[in-house]
Amino acid sequence: MxxxxxxxxxxxxxxxxxxxxxxxxxxxxxxxxxxxxxxxxxxxxxxxxxxxxxxxxxxxxxxxxxxxxxxxxxxxxxxxxxxSNPRHADVEKSVVTMSVDEPEDSPELIYLRSIPSNKLSAVFSPAEIEAIFSKASGKKYVRQYLYRARKKYQNFNDLFDTTLNI
Ligand SMILES: [Zn+2]
Known part of the structure; x- marks a missing residue:
């Protein structure tokens, strides 16, 4: 029925x-x-x-x-x-949020976030920083920028005694 x-x-x-x-x-x-x-x-x-x-x-x-x-x-x-209880909307919203949840942060990403951004921006351009973070998060990145950034890893290590290996 x-x-x-x-x-x-x-x-x-x-x-x-x-x-x-x-x-x-x-x-x-x-x-x-x-x-x-x-x-x-x-x-x-x-x-x-x-x-x-x-x-x-x-x-x-x-x-x-x-x-x-x-x-x-x-x-x-x-x-x-x-x-149309707002409560229903909340439930729907949280379901949606859950379904588009990204995978857990990689150890590389957590490590990157622990580095003060002013140190990063002292050595890398914004585009290079974006490429490093994207690579560490498993997202698409611009290879060219990442290659450029990688050439500066040693320099970054010399300056801040922080090793990057992305
Ligand atoms: Zn009711």
Whole structure:
């Protein structure tokens, strides 16, 4: 059973069949399972002996179909769509961030970062420094700049007693 709800037109579908609209009343009829705020009814629909209420969470806009029997006993509920709670956005964002996470920093990169940048820029040009860092991070780099930088490694070692081996 799949409920779909066109909330703007108060039209509720069960497996693509429109359920007759019984009434439209706004009542607090439950608590959002997602954020614990009040869920308000939007429209009441008839399904055989049952009543299906299209309802929306006040806070996060999650939409529910809540099903009652003819004695108004609660039979169940379905989440039709989850709302626009910022919490959801955060979750999505963190998932995205995780999926594009870069591999762990290489020992070379950690070592490079420990060298004060003013020492690096005293010997290397910005393009050469970029090439060194890119190489150490396993990213694309301009070979020409890295070769140029490598020629200065000995010079750098003489000046700052720091060995580079990228
Ligand atoms: Zn909610």
């Amino acid at each position: 799949v409920y779909e709800y066109d909330i703007d037109n108060s039209t509720l579908y069960l497996d693509s069949v429109e359920l007759p609209l019984h009434s439209q009343e706004e009542n607090v009829i439950g608590t959002c399972s997602d954020c614990n705020s009040d869920v308000m009814s939007v429209s009441y629909h008839v399904q055989d002996e049952k009543t299906v209420v299209g309802a929306k969470c006040n806070e996060c806009n999650t939409i529910y179909a809540i099903i009652y029997d003819d004695q108004w006993n609660w039979l169940g509920e379905e989440v039709i769509s989850t709302g």
